[in-house]
Amino acid sequence: MAANILLVDDEPGMLRYIRTLLELDNYQVQTASTGEEAIEQLTNGLDPELVLLDLVMPGMDGLQTLEQIRRLRPSARVVILSCVNDTKKVVQAMRMGAHDYLTKPFQKIELDAVIAQCLDHSQKIYSGEVEELSENSFFIAASPAMKKIRSQAALVAHVDIPVLLLGESGTGKEVLGRLIHKLSARAHRTFLKVNCAAVPADLLESELFGYEPGAFTGATHSKPGKFEICNKGTILLDEIGEMPPSLQAKLLHVLQDQSFSRLGSRSIVKVDVRILAATNINIPEALASKRLREDLYYRLNAFTLELPPLRHRKEEIPILLKHFMTRMAESYARPPLPLSPTLMAACMAHSWPGNLRELGNFVKRYLILGDEQLAIAEIRPKNGGSNLAGTNLAGSNSASTNPGGGLKSLGRSAKDEAEAVAIKRALDETNWNRKQAAVLLQISYKALLYKVRQYGLAQNQGHHKLSAGA
Ligand SMILES: Nc1ncnc2c1ncn2[C@@H]1O[C@H](COP(=O)(O)OP(=O)(O)OP(=O)(O)O)[C@@H](O)[C@H]1O
Ligand SMILES: [Mg+2]
Known part of the structure; x- marks a missing residue:
């Protein structure tokens, strides 16, 4: 039997048009021209499988109506009917549990596709646990928390807004970024990751935005930046917290109007790039210390996915x-x-x-x-022998407690442990300013980043985290 659909829109012409399209496919259609009317119908027992809901309506608007629908009919699927400029509200609607959206005006095939997806429950509820992203990269989501992230990623994938990926080191921010790209309309275009921490600050700008001859000493030819190379694709700005604030301002500009100029050039380059950003820094702290610009943060966090x-x-x-x-x-x-x-x-x-x-x-x-x-x-867990209470230097046996593994490995693990302790101390002393810590330790910035990753060091959030890794 064809499904029951409730159609809510304040424009009579739109109601008529969509109703006709739906009835062509034998759906049973109820209509309401205000949010209030829709809620009344549900309260009176109407039980649609699908609600097509206009976002902008006088009186109760789409979001308020959605909230009530979710409460009254949690199993009904809701598709938002939006206009081009409603991106923010669409995102909010999806956070509130809407299943999909259509941008007006739309064609019948678009409507058909969305309805088919919504009504095919088996397809919509993500059931597979392992998904191939590329030849040797996979995305696994087996726990309820990860399945939820997987389905949110699927929803946000086809809205062209920035997504902020949060989570401790090694929780899978990069694979999640790749998944979003793969599920988006840009899947066949370029995906690029730029690690803002691995590129020295002064090189990062030319790396991202490109340059013209004479832009700086040594710039003999012109070179496009990652943003141009990635046009129509997705860029993942990894460790965004390491981006110098001046560059954060330029990035904000790109987010606002998708345009910038190469270094040493005045002409404007227009690009269409989907921006994803990842970080594992403590955001409130980074905002307070101005390491992360507040305006950029609010722009990036239109949609946030936090990996447990x-x-x-x-x-x-x-x-x-x-x-x-x-x-x-x-x-x-x-x-x-x-x-x-x-x-x-x-x-x-x-x-x-x-x-x-x-x-x-x-x-x-x-x-x-x-x-x-x-x-x-x-x-x-090892007891004693470590200078760091409650830490566990996995991958190297604690020198003083475990004499197994031969003299060489004993020496290595003692060195690793001492090194990790010294690095941790320097980072804590400098409030996790990696540049200053590198100076303190008399090693290069890059070497420090490598070691931080190798030992799995992370900023204190109540307890130490220390392990071998990388
Ligand atoms: N959901 C997942 N499914 C399968 N493999 C995963 C998943 N999450 C992470 N991994 C694997 O774990 C490793 C770390 O993942 P990833 O590089 O994405 O983490 P990250 O959060 O970006 O870490 P960092 O903050 O250190 O950059 C990779 O080898 C990745 O393939
Ligand atoms: Mg990463």
């Missing part, structure tokens, strides 16, 4: 272990090793401060060492 740390989605550990084992065994051309109950239990008990990256490295080490006991020993 692995310790908050432990039910995913078995599937992740199996997946990483299969994939890595394949790429190292080795038979996969068994994941015994003992090993599984140790993994479930571990807190994974380096999150999925640490878990991936754990599987890799196990596969290479081929020794379950050794692998388990690495993630087992």
